[in-house]
Amino acid sequence: MSGKVARLGHVGIAVEDIDRSVAFYTEVLGMRLTEMFRYDESTVGHGSAVLAGAFVRGWEDTIHHRLSIFTLRDANPEKPSARSLGLHHIAFEMDSSDDLLTLYRRFKEREVPIVNARIGGPGNQPRFYGLDPDGNLLEFYYKIDHVGWDGIPRPYPAIQEIELEDFDFEAYDEQREKQAEAERARRLQTQPSS
Known part of the structure; x- marks a missing residue:
């Protein structure tokens, strides 16, 4: 099929204070600033509504940006809310459970x-949610499930809150693999024989 989306490229958010937000995303989350500039006031493109933009990427990422941060020319933009239409949250994948815990602790240390x-x-996926300086909901996760060759997601338990500091990632991984094996065996038994 032509014209299909290959992957999500980046997310753009509007913030109150661009310097404060760049500091949060680079100093707290460890992302890298690619570039930042003011837009010329124009009647086309971002310049008609956006005053300044900052473009950040993952620490080892070579893509120009994964997140676009903008300040608006309108001095009274509405604040985001988890119960409003539009952006609900931005999710960031972590490379390891240690990285997830380190970031969780950094959030606590910096309040x-x-x-x-x-x-x-x-x-x-084991995850935690926090807020950026403008109240945008952020998700940080490790080891999200992958869809199998059959295109069917494997079963999962109901959502439950955890204390991340006490969470046993290794036992959780083992439990998930056992559940996946049991589901594979069940599907093999229920498949009609050729």
């Missing part, structure tokens, strides 16, 4: 608001 930590539900 960055943490909403909660969870397992279960679609994707079944």
Whole structure:
């Protein structure tokens, strides 16, 4: 099929204070600033609504940006809310459970608001949610489930809150693999024989 989307490229957010947000995303989350500039006031493109933009990427990422951060020309933009239409949250994948815990602890040390930590539900990934300086909901996760060759997601438990500091990642991984094996065996038994 032509014209299909290959992958999500980046997310753009509007913030109140671009310097504060760049500091948060680079100093707290460890992302890298690619570039930042002011837009000329124009009647086309971003310049008609956006005053300045900053473009950040992952630490080892060579893609120009994964997140676009903008300040708007309108001095009174509406604040985001988890119960409003538009952007709901931005999710960031971590390379390891240690990275997830390190970031969780950094949020606590810097008194960055943490909403909660969870397992279960679609994707079944250990994760925590926090807020950026403008109240945007952010998710940080490790080891999200992959869809199998049959295109069917494997079963998952209901969403439940956890204390990430006490969470046993290794036991959780073992449990997930056992559940996946049991589901594979069940599907093989229920498949009609040729």
